[in-house]
Amino acid sequence: MSRIGKAPIPVPGGVTVTLNGLDVKVKGPKGELNRTLPDGVTIAQDGSALVVSPANGSRRSRERHGLCRTLVANMVEGVSKGYTRKLEIVGVGYRAAVQGKKLVVSAGYSHQVEMLPPDGVTFAVDGNTTVLISGADKEVVGNEAAKVRAIRPPEPYKGKGIKYEGERILRKAGKTGKK
Secondary structure, three states: OOHHHHOOEEOOOOOEEEEEOOEEEEEEOOEEEEEEOOOOEEEEEEOOEEEEEEOOOOHHHHHHHHHHHHHHHHHHHHHHOOEEEEEEEEOOOOEEEEEOOEEEEEOOOOOOEEEOOOOOEEEEEEOOOEEEEEEOOHHHHHHHHHHHHOOOOOOOOOOOEEEEOOOOOOOOOOOOOOO
C-alpha cells in the first residue's frame, strides 16, 4: 500500500471541496480546479480532511492510490496558496517584459518571442531578467515554465539562456588554441 496515499489531505479554511464520485472540484481564494480521478480509487471527506483509498486490492488500484492522493493535495494547495515558478535570464541583451497579459522575451533571435498565458496563469517580470509564472494549477504552471525555458535553453559553454532558479548548468571547457 502506498505510504503517500495513506496520509489524509488537510483542507484549510476558505477552501471548499465538492465530491461527485471520482469528480473532484476544489474552490478557494486563488481559483477553482476540477479533475476526474482515474478508476480504482475512492475519495471521501472526513471532517476537514480528504481520504483517498484504493477501491480494491488489485495492482491497478494500488498503483493509482498515491498518484491520486498527490493530485488532490496539489489541487488543495494550489487554490489556497498557489504555485510560482521562477526563471532567470542570463546573457548580454537577453531580457523579458510583460505587455498587457503577454510575455515578450528577447533572447538573441532576430525577433522577440511573445507568449500568451493560458487561463489561470499570470506572468510577471522582476528587473528584466527574472520571470515569475504563477497560478493555481501546478501542472499548468510547470508546463508554461518549461515553454518559456525552451525559448532559449541554457548552453554549456557560457551558461547563456533561460534557466530555472537554482538550476545548475554543467559547464564545458571551450576550445583551446594551438600553441
